[in-house]
Amino acid sequence: MMTFFLSPLPHLRAATALMVCTLAGLAPASAAWAAPYTATHASNRGNNGPSVTFSAEQVTHGAQIYAGACAMCHGADLEGGHDVPDLGNYFMARWANTPLDRLAGYITHAMPLMAPGTLPPQDTAALVAFVLHHNGVTATSNTPLPMEEARQAKIRIPAPQALAAAPASKP
Amino acid sequence: MKRRDLFAASLAAGIVGATRRGWASVPEASAALGRTALHGTIPRLVPIRAHADQITDIKVCLRPFRPAGPRLEVEHVAGKTVVHNYGHGGSGWSLSWGSAHMAVGHAAATLERKVAVIGCGIIGLTSALTAQRAGFDVTIYTRDLLPHTRSVRANGSWTPDSRIALTQQAGPGFAKTWEQMARYSWQTYRDYLGLPGNPIDFRDNYTLSDTPLDAADHAPEQVDPAKGSFATTGAPQNSAEFAIYASQISDIIPAAELLAGADNPFPVAYARRTPLMIYNFGAYGHLLLSEFYQAGGRIVIREFHSPSDLADLPERVVINCPGYAARDLWNDKSLIPVRGQTSWLPPQPDALYAVEYRGAAMISKSDGVMIQGYDMNGLGEMDGVGNSFEHPDRAEAEKAIAIIGDLFARFQPRNG
Ligand SMILES: Cc1cc2nc3c(=O)[nH]c(=O)nc-3n(C[C@H](O)[C@H](O)[C@H](O)COP(=O)(O)OP(=O)(O)OC[C@H]3O[C@@H](n4cnc5c(N)ncnc54)[C@H](O)[C@@H]3O)c2cc1C
Numbered sequence: 021m022m023t024f025f026l027s028p029l030p031h032l033r034a035a036t037a038l039m040v041c042t043l044a045g046l047a048p049a050s051a052a053w054a055a056p057y058t059a060t061h062a063s064n065r066g067n068n069g070p071s072v073t074f075s076a077e078q079v080t081h082g083a084q085i086y087a088g089a090c091a092m093c094h095g096a097d098l099e100g101g102h103d104v105p106d107l108g109n110y111f112m113a114r115w116a117n118t119p120l121d122r123l124a125g126y127i128t129h130a131m132p133l134m135a136p137g138t139l140p141p142q143d144t145a146a147l148v149a150f151v152l153h154h155n156g157v158t159a160t161s162n163t164p165l166p167m168e169e170a171r172q173a174k175i176r177i178p179a180p181q182a183l184a185a186a187p188a189s190k191p
Numbered sequence: 192m193k194r195r196d197l198f199a200a201s202l203a204a205g206i207v208g209a210t211r212r213g214w215a216s217v218p219e220a221s222a223a224l225g226r227t228a229l230h231g232t233i234p235r236l237v238p239i240r241a242h243a244d245q246i247t248d249i250k251v252c253l254r255p256f257r258p259a260g261p262r263l264e265v266e267h268v269a270g271k272t273v274v275h276n277y278g279h280g281g282s283g284w285s286l287s288w289g290s291a292h293m294a295v296g297h298a299a300a301t302l303e304r305k306v307a308v309i310g311c312g313i314i315g316l317t318s319a320l321t322a323q324r325a326g327f328d329v330t331i332y333t334r335d336l337l338p339h340t341r342s343v344r345a346n347g348s349w350t351p352d353s354r355i356a357l358t359q360q361a362g363p364g365f366a367k368t369w370e371q372m373a374r375y376s377w378q379t380y381r382d383y384l385g386l387p388g389n390p391i392d393f394r395d396n397y398t399l400s401d402t403p404l405d406a407a408d409h410a411p412e413q414v415d416p417a418k419g420s421f422a423t424t425g426a427p428q429n430s431a432e433f434a435i436y437a438s439q440i441s442d443i444i445p446a447a448e449l450l451a452g453a454d455n456p457f458p459v460a461y462a463r464r465t466p467l468m469i470y471n472f473g474a475y476g477h478l479l480l481s482e483f484y485q486a487g488g489r490i491v492i493r494e495f496h497s498p499s500d501l502a503d504l505p506e507r508v509v510i511n512c513p514g515y516a517a518r519d520l521w522n523d524k525s526l527i528p529v530r531g532q533t534s535w536l537p538p539q540p541d542a543l544y545a546v547e548y549r550g551a552a553m554i555s556k557s558d559g560v561m562i563q564g565y566d567m568n569g570l571g572e573m574d575g576v577g578n579s580f581e582h583p584d585r586a587e588a589e590k591a592i593a594i595i596g597d598l599f600a601r602f603q604p605r606n607g
Pocket residue numbers: 251252253254255276277278279280281282283284285286309310311312313314315332333334335336337340341342343344345346347348349350351493494495496512513514515516517520529530531532533
C-alpha cells in the first residue's frame with residue numbers, strides 16, 4: 021500500500037467532507053485509541069459576557085476557507101507541526117478567555133502568512149467558527165458569529181474544562 | 192519476507208523519479224529499483240569483533256504492544272485528569288517526541304500550571320520535557336530511573352512502525368496520527384544531532400543477503416489461513432497483520448541504495464546501504480535528565496499500586512507513561528508482550544556502522560556493540576509475540592552473535 025504525494029487537495033476535500041457529515045449529525049467512526057476529547061467545552065458560559073454562537077453554515081464555509089488558505093501549513097486536521105502552531109489543544113490553551121475580536125483581528129491582519137489581509141470579515145468569522153467547532157466548542161444557538169469587532173469584543177473564547185468530570189474511558 | 196524491506200526498496204526507487212509516487216505493480220517497482228551507491232563511497236570498514244566470549248551484558252525487554260496502537264486518551268480517575276501515553280510497541284524511542292507532543296496537548300487544554308508524569312522511561316522523560324517546554328511545572332513520579340527501565344533494553348534505532356499496531360485494529364485514522372507523531376519526532380531528533388557525545392547519531396546500515404534482496408522484498412507474506420487472525424482468535428497470528436506505515440514519510444527518511452558488486456566489501460552476494468538514526472542510550476539519557484533538572488524538574492521515586500493512589504498527588508493533571516506495566520497497573524489487557532533481547536559487546540569506536548544479516552542486527556554504538564537476533568526463526572513480525580519471559584537467554588544471544596561473527600570471519604578488509 022503506497023501513499024501518493026501528488027497534492028494535498030484530496031486530504032483537504034476529505035476534511036471538508038468529514039465536517040459536513042459531522043454537521044449532519046453522522047458521527048464519524050473513531051477507533052478506541054483516539055476517542056475525541058471534546059466533551060470538555062460543554063459549558064461555554066460563566067465568563068461574564070455573551071456566550072459564543074455560530075451557525076452551521078459558518079462552520080461549513082470556514083472548513084472550505086480553511087482547506088484553501090490554512091491547511092497547507094496548519095495541517096488538514098489542524099494539527100500543526102514541529103514548526104507550525106497547532107489549532108487544537110495547545111491553541112485553545114493559548115487563547116482561552118481572550119476576547120474574540122483579538123483572534124479575529126489577528127487572523128485578519130496576519131493570516132494567511134503568505135497573503136495577510138486578504139480574508140474578508142465573513143471568511144474570518146467563518147474560520148473562527150470552524151476552529152472553535154473543531155475544538156469541541158458548542159454554539160448555544162445557531163445565530164451566526166458576529167463580524168463586527170465591537171460585538172466580538174464582548175465574547176470570550178471559552179476555556180476548555182478538562183477538569184470537569186467526564187465519563188471514564190475503558191481500555 | 193519482510194514487507195519492511197519492500198518499502199526500503201521502494202524508497203530507494205522513489206529518489207530516482209522527480210516526483211514521489213507509488214508503484215502500480217511489483218515488477219514495476221523492481222525494475223525501477225536501480226540506484227546504486229556512488230562508486231567509492233563505501234569506506235574501508237574495520238571488521239566487527241563479534242564473539243560470545245566478549246559479551247558484557249544481555250538485556251531482555253517486553254515491547255508494550257497494543258493492537259489498536261498506543262493509548263493516548265484522557266480519563267478522569269481519582270479526581271485527576273489522566274492523559275495516557277503508553278503502548279508504543281517496538282517504536283517507543285522513535286515516536287516518543289511526537290507522542291509526548293500529543294499527550295501534553297491534552298494536558299495543556301486543562302489550563303493547569305503543574306503536571307505529574309508517571310514513569311521515567313523514554314516516553315515519560317520526553318513527556319516531562321515536552322510539558323516543561325509548554326510551560327508546565329513538572330514532577331516525575333516513578334519506580335525506576337531510565338537506566339533500570341525497559342526502554343534502555345531496546346535496540347535503539349529509528350524504527351517508527353515496528354510492532355506499533357495491527358493494520359485492521361488500529362484503522363485508517365491511526366495511520367494519520369502515526370504520521371504526525373513520526374514527523375514531529377524526526378524533526379525534534381534533529382535538534383540532538385551533532386552534539387558532544389553524540390547522543391543521537393547516524394550509522395550506515397548494511398542490509399546483507401545471500402539471495403537477491405529484491406526477490407525477498409517481493410515474496411508475498413506467508414499467511415496460514417488455518418491460524419486465523421487477531422479478529423478470530425484475540426491474538427495476532429500472522430506478520431501480515433502488523434501495520435506498516437513507513438512509506439508515508441518517505442519524503443524525509445533517507446532511502447536505501449544498492450551496493451554494486453565491485454563496491455560490496457561483504458562476503459555476501461547482495462547488499463544495500465541505508466543511513467540509520469540511532470540512539471546512544473548513555474549520552475542521550477544523561478542529556479535528557481540534565482535538561483529536565485536544569486528546567487526545574489523534580490523526580491520523586493514512588494511506586495503506584497492502583498490508579499486510586501493518584502488521589503494524594505498535589506497535581507491535578509497526570510500524564511501516565513508506565514509502558515508495559517499498564518497491563519497490571521491500569522488493567523489494560525489489550526497490552527500484548529513482545530519479547531526481545533539484545534547482547535552488548537565492548538564499544539568499537541573504530542567501526543561505527545551497522546549490519547543486518549540472516550535475522551540478526553548489529554549496531555556499533557558509543558556505549559557498545561549491540562547485537563540482536565530479531566528474526567532468527569523466520570517468524571517475521573510474530574517473533575516474540577505473546578512471550579513475556581523477561582529473562583536472558585544465553586543460547587539465543589550466542590546464536591545471534593555467531594551470525595555476525597561468522598559474517599566477519601569471512602570478511603576480507605580491502606584497501607581503499
Ligand atoms: C528488544 C527491543 C528492541 C527495541 N528496539 C527499539 C528501537 O530500536 N527503536 C524504538 O523506537 N523502539 C524500540 N523498542 C521499543 C521501546 O523500547 C519501547 O516502546 C519503549 O521503551 C517504551 O517506553 P516507555 O517509557 O513507555 O516504558 P518503560 O521504559 O517500560 O518505562 C516505564 C516507566 O514507568 C515506571 N513504572 C512502571 N510501573 C510503575 C508503577 N507501578 N509505579 C511507578 N512507576 C512505574 C517504570 O519505573 C519506568 O520508569 C524496542 C523494544 C525491545 C523490547
